[in-house]
Amino acid sequence: MPHIRHMLKLAPILLALIYGLVTWRFSVWRTKAELSAKSTLLRDPALLSITDRLAAALEMPAITVHVYEIEPVNGLAAPDGRIFLTRGFLRKFNEGIVSAEEMASVIAHELGHVALGHTRKRMIDFSGQNALRAALAMVLSRFIPGLGVWIANALTTLVAARLSRNDEYEADEYASALMVKAGFGTAPLKSLFQKLEALTQARAGTAPAWLMSHPKTADRIAAIERLEKAWGIGQA
Numbered sequence: 001m002p003h004i005r006h007m008l009k010l011a012p013i014l015l016a017l018i019y020g021l022v023t024w025r026f027s028v029w030r031t032k033a034e035l036s037a038k039s040t041l042l043r044d045p046a047l048l049s050i051t052d053r054l055a056a057a058l059e060m061p062a063i064t065v066h067v068y069e070i071e072p073v074n075g076l077a078a079p080d081g082r083i084f085l086t087r088g089f090l091r092k093f094n095e096g097i098v099s100a101e102e103m104a105s106v107i108a109h110e111l112g113h114v115a116l117g118h119t120r121k122r123m124i125d126f127s128g129q130n131a132l133r134a135a136l137a138m139v140l141s142r143f144i145p146g147l148g149v150w151i152a153n154a155l156t157t158l159v160a161a162r163l164s165r166n167d168e169y170e171a172d173e174y175a176s177a178l179m180v181k182a183g184f185g186t187a188p189l190k191s192l193f194q195k196l197e198a199l200t201q202a203r204a205g206t207a208p209a210w211l212m213s214h215p216k217t218a219d220r221i222a223a224i225e226r227l228e229k230a231w232g233i234g235q236a
Contacts, residue, residue: 027124035078039066042085047093050104054111057076057182065107073199075106077113084110092199096198102189102195105179109189165215172220176227186224186233193217 042048042065051063063083068076071088078084085106092098113119176186194217215223 027155032080033076035066035068035082035084035164038059038069039084040069041065042067044090044093044115046100047090047103050100051107053182054104054108054178057178058111063107073196075110076095077110077119079119081114081119083107083114089199097199098192098195099188100190101184104182104184105175105192107170108175108182111178112171113167115174116167116170118171168215168220169223172224173227176224180231180233186228190221190224 033204042051047065053066055061055063066082066084067090068074068084070086071091073088073092074086075089076086085103089098089103089106093100093103144194165181172189175189179186179189197217
């Protein structure tokens with residue numbers, strides 16, 4: 001009987017872990033299907049020339065970039081390693097709001113996420129966070145009915161945001177090194193950061209979605225300038 005009672009106590013946690021695994025598998029499939037269905041290859045000659053420079057710096061034959069046909073301004077790396085720029089981001093480039101070098105910094109940043117394993121880790125983290133959220137909600141709801149789910153959601157969201165911000169700093173460092181090696185320098189990366197808040201503003205009075213999981217602009221620029229000092233390069 002004690003053994004059965006012990007198993008019953010563990011049941012909510014086991015169910016939460018199973019839920020997290022199933023959610024992770026479904027999310028990977030859904031993300032891959034969505035991106036494949038709504039994307040095309042990047043064909044802009046000016047941007048292809050910058051991807052060639054990044055590829056040469058990495059000693060790769062080529063870097064393939066896809067255009068995700070949605071309007072929000074964003075760059076992203078898929079769990080399978082593909083790099084995407086949104087159509088909305090390309091519009092800003094075509095309108096002259098964002099330079100080719102700044103677009104290069106976006107691609108370099110997303111390459112960093114792939115090279116550092118962030119894309120796969122995020123999907124695993126996502127499943128773990130779902131499992132943790134479900135387990136916490138079950139436990140807390142027993143003691144704080146009505147508030148347990150809210151507290152569980154808040155705690156896991158804070159953990160996820162912190163993990164994501166750490167990944168962003170690491171990808172920024174990778175991108176900075178790659179941009180320097182490719183001859184672009186770090187200035188385009190910093191100037192793009194200064195534009196991102198306005199570029200990603202959904203509508204008046206709302207905070208840009210990227211601010212929830214990304215470090216503050218001033219902190220990211222300061223981190224790059226510390227790298228410049230350590231590398232002995234000018235802070236252009």
